[in-house]
Amino acid sequence: MQATALIAEDEPLLAAHLHAELQRLWPELRVLATVGDGASALRECLALAPDVVFLDIRMPGMNGLDAAQALAEDWPDGDAAAVGAPPLVVFVTAYDEYAVRAFERAALDYVLKPVQPERLARTCERLREALSRRSTAPDRLEPLVTQLRGLLGIEGEAAEAGVASGVEPLRMIQASAGNTITMIPVDEVLFFESADKYVRVVTADREHLIRLSLRDLLQRLDAQTFWQIHRGTVVRADAIASASRDEAGKLTLRLRGHEARLVVSRLYADRFKGM
Known part of the structure; x- marks a missing residue:
């Protein structure tokens, strides 16, 4: 063969x-x-x-x-x-x-x-x-x-994320571009997405790149507010408008105030079950 x-x-x-x-x-x-x-x-x-x-x-x-x-x-x-x-x-x-x-x-x-x-x-x-x-x-x-x-007993990237006990959740992100540092309130972020050695920080009207791994960022975010939906994507829960499945079973999220459509991997699909 x-x-x-x-x-x-x-x-x-x-x-x-x-x-x-x-x-x-x-x-x-x-x-x-x-x-x-x-x-x-x-x-x-x-x-x-x-x-x-x-x-x-x-x-x-x-x-x-x-x-x-x-x-x-x-x-x-x-x-x-x-x-x-x-x-x-x-x-x-x-x-x-x-x-x-x-x-x-x-x-x-x-x-x-x-x-x-x-x-x-x-x-x-x-x-x-x-x-x-x-x-x-x-x-x-x-x-x-x-x-x-x-x-x-091996912890992987799919482990539950969230800030460690006694550590304040991240409230402000500093994104640098050239000689300018932009201050981004975490509450304005719609989703984070891995981009090579960077993370895209997407708000309703802009996006920025920060030099930080998504794994490290997850340890500083409130897990109740930000949900990991894919190995490379974390979304603010209250920014999700709807979740829909296609004929192949792929789950896609529509956001409030943004045209992006975010795919949910099978590993995290259990987050989206009708009540």
């Missing part, structure tokens, strides 16, 4: 060993790229659309679970034949036997470090069978990743 793969592993020797074993056990498999962090894995998966991705759990920055979660959120919607099926995910882990049982209960495949040829051979056989069915879809991957996160 002709198939493609991507390896995400921050230890070069382990990545090279995994690549070599895959070439020996599955000669038809073509490794498109090897990267060393979760953000690069996400970017390359979306660009190259491999059939399989091997994700190390522990990587700098975005870990393997976060990368899998983001892949489920960001994979293009539409007919699988038109946009391509999402890659099958295999986690590479150094966790102990207890954690391995967690992986087995979550029905995701995994290989332990250091990679053992016999175990990897079984994984390759499972992948061949799964590729022939192409049964893994983003809406199936996402709840399994969430389950794994809980079983392994």
Whole structure:
């Protein structure tokens, strides 16, 4: 079977060993790229659309679970034949036997470090069978990743945000542009959106860029006032006018006083249930 793969592993020797074993056990498999962090894995998966991705759990920055979660959120919607099926995910882990049982209960495949040829051979056989069915879809991957996160005790980007106890919520944002600093009351912000190394701060009539990660910003916002609705989007709750679903089940928000339409990922859709 002709198939493609991507390896995400921050230890070069382990990545090279995994690549070599895959070439020996599955000669038809073509490794498109090897990267060393979760953000690069996400970017390359979306660009190259491999059939399989091997994700190390522990990587700098975005870990393997976060990368899998983001892949489920960001994979293009539409007919699988038109946009391509999402890659099958295999986690590479150094966790102990207890954690391995967690992986087995979550029905995701995994290989332990250091990679053992016999175990990897079984994984390759499972992948061949799964590729022939192409049964893994983003809406199936996402709840399994969430389950794994809980079983392994790994906090991810989907963790509940909010200011720490005893810390005052952020009231004013200072956005600099050239020699000018604009003071933006947080109460005027409609939504925040990740933009590369910046965050877009959008009000009813303007938008600004601040050099701060969305994750860090979330720790300074009141979680009751600002809701995370996507890995890269946080919206002020009372700015939401309505939420509607299309035929594919995608949830979209309409805001008061702004033309933007914000997409809610499946991970946060439970916030919007009729009462």
